[in-house]
Amino acid sequence: MGNSQQAGWCKKPASPMKTRAALEVVRSTTWTIVLLTSTAVTGATGINRVSAHLGHSAVMTCSNKTNITMVTWKTSPKTGRQCTLAYLIDSNKTEKINCSDRINWRSRPDWDHALEIQQVAMADEGNYTCEVVNADGNFHNPYHLTVLVYPRMALYCDDHGNPVCEAETEKPAAEISWVPQSNSTPTADSHSNGTVTVLSRFAARSSNGKNATCIVSHTTLNETKSIDCSSPHRYLILCIAIVLSFLIIIIFAAVIYCLKLHGYRFCRKTKPPDIVPTYPLQDDTVEVEPYTTYVQKENAIYNSVSDLTLRQNLPQGQLPAT
Incomplete structure (x- = not known):
């Protein structure tokens, strides 16, 4: 009884064929996992990275395949609407759906399938995919566009002789610090293009803290500048200008x-000249002619009277000489 129970509990060893089959299953499963992992990693890193500075142009090319029947560009920006550009080879037609004028084919799509974005904005940042269709299937060429912003730093003295530091970068905002330390609080101003400007006005803890160093920290900009706004020449020039003005x-x-004092007058009143009336020539003639006639008549009368008097005074028989 005991021997029969022990015999029932004993297991026969597996055959070599079954062991080899189990090993093959494990090995194939392991290779499958490795291939899937490799494919996932390749797909994650297979995106083409493209960068363009703000306001410049970005160009993305498409894979060259033979016997192409259709080429399609699909855009997926972070903000804004998606757009589609398509070109049908057989009918030689293009379609443009929800795309702005800045996004278009780089040239003629019948021989160049590249996409061009003019005057790149922060809203254009995102994913772009070119899909080519031919007899062998569909082929995708993905891109990721990154918009870069030129960082800018400025350090100057304000009207009161205080150092002012500005830093314009892409988001997030830059950090500004001073040496020596300042009591001022920076102010940030965001712009529509995705950039942000930080302004910090140096406020020294001591009265002689006009010589300051501005330190800007950002992923795209790490710069340090120094300025001295306590130059005595500034006040000297101001004093000279005031003295010259008074002089x-x-x-x-x-x-x-x-x-x-010497009797000079800047403005003298001059008496207007007397106006002599002038008469037309015809009026003078009209007024002179009656006077001339009158004088002639008077002369004739006078001559007649003179002749009569002379005749009366002459002896008889003599005539006055004519």
């Missing part, structure tokens, strides 16, 4: 006083 005013007032 000019005093000299001008003295010249005016001397001219008045």
Whole structure:
């Protein structure tokens, strides 16, 4: 009884054929996992990375295949609407759906399938895919566009002689610090193009803290600049300008006083000339002719009276000489 129970509990060893089959299953499973992992990694890293500076142009090319029947570009920006560009080879037709004028074919799509984005904006950042169709199937060429912003740093003195530091970068905002330390609080101003400007005005803890160093920290910009706004020449020039202004005013007032003292007048009133009436020539003739006639008549009368008187006074028989 005991021997039969022990015999029932004993297992026969597996055959070599079954062991080899199990090993093959494990090995194939392992290779499958490795292939899937490799494919996933390849797909994750197979995206073409393209970068373009803000305001410039970005160009993305498409894979060259033979016997192409259709080429399609599909855009998926981070913000904004998606658009589609398609070119049908057989009918030689193009279609453009929800695309702005800045996004178009680089040239003629019948011989160049590249996509061009003019005046790149921050909203254009995102994924772009070119799909080519031929007899062998569909082929995808993905891109990821990154928009770069030129960082800018400026350090200057304001009207009160205080150092001012500005930093314009893409988001996130840059960090500004001062040496020596400042009590000021930076202010940030965001722009529509995705950039942000940070301004910090140096406020020294001591009265002689006009010589300062600005430190800007950002992923795209790490720069340090120093400036001295306590130059004495600035106040010297201001004092000279004030003194010269007073001297000019005093000299001008003295010249005016001397001219008045010597009897000079800047403005003299002149009496308008007498206006002699003029008459037309015809009116003078009309007025002169009656006077001439009158004189002639008077002369004739006078001559007649003179002749009569002379005849009366002459002896008889003599005639006056004519």
